[in-house]
Amino acid sequence: MDNQTPPSPDKIMQIGSGFWPAKILLTAVEFELFTHLAREGKMPAKAIRALLSLKCTDRHLYDFLDALHVLGFLQRDGFWDAAQYSNSPDAEAFLDKQKPTYMGGILEMFNNRLYGFWHKLGEGLKTGLAQNEVAGGEDPLFVTLYKDPERLQGFVSAMTGIQIGNFMALAEKFDFSPYKTFLDAGGSAGVLSIMVAKHNPDMTCTTLDMQQVEDIAVKTIDKFGAANKVKAVSGDFFSEPLPKADVIAMGNILHDWNEENKLLLLRKAYDALPEGGAFIAIEAVIDNDRKQNLFGLMMSLNMLIETADGFDYTFADFDKWAKQTGFKKTALLPLTGPSSAAIAYK
Structure with missing residues (x-):
């Protein structure tokens, strides 16, 4: 039957x-x-x-x-x-704006920007071109953001919102005990460094981002009362070497770029780490069979909308790139929902 x-x-x-x-x-x-x-x-x-x-x-x-x-x-x-x-x-x-755990920033960005841009997903698939502000004749997203403090603040809030649960989970789940220094490259408002410092009082933490973001990070660090354990510095991780640290993290950074630039960032992290150090990529890592993590697949399509050639990836992809860069071993640490920490050890 x-x-x-x-x-x-x-x-x-x-x-x-x-x-x-x-x-x-x-x-x-x-x-x-x-x-x-x-x-x-x-x-x-x-x-x-x-x-x-x-x-x-x-x-x-x-x-x-x-x-x-x-x-x-x-x-x-x-x-x-x-x-x-x-x-x-x-x-x-x-979803209470007065709480440090507020994740509504990403929902605000969904509403104010991405809701309209996703209307043009078909156009993006047909042309292979970004469908955000660039399609309307504006400058690329980050150029536009760095010119407009209000929009930059909204973007920073969005990036914090989408990752806040993962930052909390990583700070609690990852074994930081062998390490003393932590760097969040592309750290936006500095919340990951704050969380790591809170749960690992022996760690000295640094959040790195473009100069236009540094003031936002400093204010956030002061708001959390973490200035004695976390510092904010500015720099361009493409044009400059990464500061040395025992652990280097990137949250929702690798997926912005094509494979060539992903490998470049991995090499920069490798060069800045000591032997035994760890590189951590926090993203919606797609399952290797590409059958389960729908959010990761949709986020990858969002990279088409936003950047044209950026994409999300599987752990098998990450492992291949890490080994190609020189890392000895890799691991995958589930965080919250569809997100994980892809870890590479030097």
Whole structure:
């Protein structure tokens, strides 16, 4: 007897309408709804309407809030006019702008930039060209960012947001005990260095990024009270050697570039490490069979949108590049969700 499950349109509709729940969440982040609820506690729908200055009907107000409840971002006590809404534990932890664990920066970037650019994925696949600001005649992304402090701050917040859970996990899971110095190359706001210093008090940590980012990192380090253990320095890791350190990390850096530049960055890390030192790439490393890590595959397509020739990679790819560079061995450390730390030891 054939027990094969009959065809169903359910998954087709779920994926095809996937932009609906995404836009509901992104809109709530745009409204800072979760930040307001973290401050106010439970609130009825009409109080939320007044707080956010919404002009929609009662019906659509409840549709919006109840959809967030069904999606797992809001808790609801009561029903309809008697309902009281509050943050779910995940939203409370990661979507309140006043908390250091806020990851909404990446969601803000999804909403403000990538939501529109992904409309042109087909064009990117047809042409092989980036489909971000460059397609509209603007300068490349990083040139544009370094000219505009407000946009740069938004980008830095986004990069922190997408990696904050992984930074926390790496600081706790990786064995830093054999090492004394840590460098985060392309460290943005410096949060990874802060997390490593917090969980490993014997480590001296440095976050390195372009000069335009250094002020943001210094302010973040001061905010966390970590100035005695973490320093921010500026530099260009393509045109200059990396500072020496026992452990060198790059979070969401390698995937920005083509294979030639990935190998160049690995060589720079190798040259800056002592014998026995470790290089760590924190990314959505794709499973070797390319069957499971959908987020990693989608992130790689996002690199097409953003950079044209950047791409995400499997651990087998990383292992090949590391061995080609001269590293002795590699390991893969799962972090949060679809992300891992690909580690190469010198």
